[in-house]
Amino acid sequence: MSLDINITVIDREGTEHEFAVPTDMNLNLMEVCKGYDLPVAGICGGMAMCASCQVYILTEEHFGERNADEQAMLDEAYHVEENSRLGCQIPITAQLNGLKVKIAPEEQ
Secondary structure: OOOEEEEEEEOOOOOEEEEEEEOOOOOEHHHHHHHOOOOOOOOOOOOOOOOOOEEEEOOHHHOOOOOHHHHHHHHHOOOOOOOEEEHHHOEOOHHHOOEEEEEOOOOO
16 A cells, blocks of 8 residues: 655745655655656766755755765765755655755756
């Protein structure tokens, strides 16, 4: 039985998009954003080898821990903030219900 959670994504123009996302499909946040045609490139395919899926976590309780690969990539990325995460490294779980993120600016 699928449990859907609610996630809000703010795009680069400031528009809020609210989604009901299933937790039983082994998705990550990058895949959700791409599935809804939001401007998240995911160039490396979710391997934490680029920062094209960087987001800012706006709900503090959902920040979570960065793994070593994610931290190493963020150390080299542009527009990194204290609340930066790579969307590909955020698996969709029931604990993320109410998550709100903003897509980071494009790297230049």
